[in-house]
Amino acid sequence: MITIKEPKELQQELKRRRFEAAKQGHELTVGLVPTMGFLHEGHASLLREARSSDVVVLSIFVNPIQFGPNEDLDRYPRDAARDLALAEKEKVDIVFMPEVEHMYPQPTKTKIRVEELTSRLCGASRPGHFDGVTTVVAKLFHIVNPDFAYFGMKDAQQVAVLSQMVRDLNMDVQLVPCPIVRESDGLALSSRNVYLTGEQRAQALILSASLKEAYDLVTEHKVTTAGELKRRLTERIQSKPLAEIDYVDVLTFPELEPLDEQVRIDDYQGDLIAALAVKFGNTRLIDNMLFEKKDVALHV
Incomplete structure (x- = not known):
């Protein structure tokens, strides 16, 4: 080398x-x-x-x-x-x-x-x-x-x-x-993670946890619209008092076009992404979950 x-x-x-x-x-x-x-x-x-x-x-x-x-x-x-x-x-x-x-x-x-x-x-x-x-x-x-x-x-x-x-x-x-690489507890690896205090890091686990829950809700058709998905994600993240949301959004991927909140996720003919940016103290963390069309297709 x-x-x-x-x-x-x-x-x-x-x-x-x-x-x-x-x-x-x-x-x-x-x-x-x-x-x-x-x-x-x-x-x-x-x-x-x-x-x-x-x-x-x-x-x-x-x-x-x-x-x-x-x-x-x-x-x-x-x-x-x-x-x-x-x-x-x-x-x-x-x-x-x-x-x-x-x-x-x-x-x-x-x-x-x-x-x-x-x-x-x-x-x-x-x-x-x-x-x-x-x-x-x-x-x-x-x-x-x-x-x-x-x-x-x-x-x-x-x-x-x-x-x-x-x-x-x-x-x-x-x-x-x-692919995203995560700690064993789900936190996405980032050079900025070293800034987090112990309590901030513990509460930051809500990011990966909420995205995993969102994926399950979508693939099991328990959440059907983009607006509902954003609301569920926002509510879960806000359950942690140290979490200060910058954005929670659901967009097309890779075009990054916004979806009307009433659009049914399983009607969209392409891939979607749920993306988050949340501050814990002075540390801003990002995370996301990709929803590929094959994962959210309507059951026949």
Whole structure:
């Protein structure tokens, strides 16, 4: 495993490896796992998925342009030594760990914006966040030129937004969405979980519990409309006194179009997602549940 900081150095290293592979009659495949570090088992699962590529590139970069002025950029958890140990364990080939001045040597005047999909959910409560995400991911795609890029479905909106960007701009990369990884008690793994107090963490379990209950209610046809599903989710989360809801919504996926509250879930001819963002103290957590059409089809 090697660690690289400069984008140009990474481009040259990958060009060299592709050239050497081509001389041997082999087309090298590259898998990219973009992260902001403070790695956990969720990231490790992405790296294991990426191992099907010849070369696995892990990027670790806390991207300042996706944080708002009142968000946690300065206190975002960082632990480079632990990250490198996990990368070594997961047999990463190249760790790309640029500094801010490497990625943004001067104030960036070019940003990529995906319309509509970014106006809802986290995009509504974090203006400009997804412009920062799409811009930095586009930069990583240009630097690494990966064949595959791996993203966790915990941030399903991010997966939808980046997929739209790739399609719209004809980027030659395949996005691979990977399942949410959870603690044994159901809490979705997140680098921000370290901010939670013991009581906040205990109450945060309502997120996964309410989504699991919602899935059961929908698949057993005990909840039939989008509005009813949102109300049931909201009521369950509000049963915890420390929970401060940012949003609870039910949308189409991956289009992220809102559903009329009277629409019957089992009449919709596509996939749906129930998405949550809830604060416990100063820590904002997100979670979601995907309802695939095959799971909610009407019983015949």
